Amino acid sequence: MLDDIYNRRILELAADIPRLGRLEHPDASATAHSRLCGSTVTVDLVLGEDGRVADFAQEVRACALGQASSSLMGRHVVGASAEELRGVRETMRAMLKENGPAPDGAWADLAVLEPVREFKARHASTLLTFDAVVDALDQIAAKRQAA
Structure with a gap:
């Protein structure tokens, strides 16, 4: 059954994470950590005035599942709206x-991460990148509201 979550596609994604590193001047940075497995994902985010992600970088110190979800985040996050990203996090959590x-x-x-639902202990590491991105979005929203 573990073969279902550590399948070839998951391992390919984990080995090819785009947008690794840190941004020099992010609008916000956020870190999410799984106490269960020790995985950590840190994201830097720049949000344009149009509410869409203009730039993104990430440091990923996570298991294959955290790496795979971070890989997919790195492929799709630039150009996504804050509302879209919040929705994706909630859809992933519900999935x-x-x-x-x-x-x-x-x-x-x-959807490649769907088999993870059967392994509750792996949920947190799979959701790290989504939680960090939403945390960064919340920070940006708070800063802009206060300005």
């Missing part, structure tokens, strides 16, 4: 924890 459907549209390839 894993409530047997909900996989994301669709531009994010449909996240």
Whole structure:
């Protein structure tokens, strides 16, 4: 059954994570950490005035599942709206924890992570990148509201 979550596509994604590194001047940075497995994902985000991600970088110190979800985030995040990213995080959470459907549209390839729903102990590491991105978006929203 573990073969289902550590399949060839997951391992390919984990080995090819785009947008690695840090941004020099992000609008916000956020880190998400899984206490269970020790995985950590840190993201830097620049949000344009149009509410879409203009730039993104990430440091990923995670298991193959955290790496695979970060890989997919790195492929799709630039150009995505804050609202879209919040929705993707909630869809992923529901997919894993409530047997909900996989994301669709531009994010449909996240369906590769669907088998993780059977392994509750792996949910946190799979959701790290989504949680970090939403944390960064929340920071940016708070800064802009205060200005």
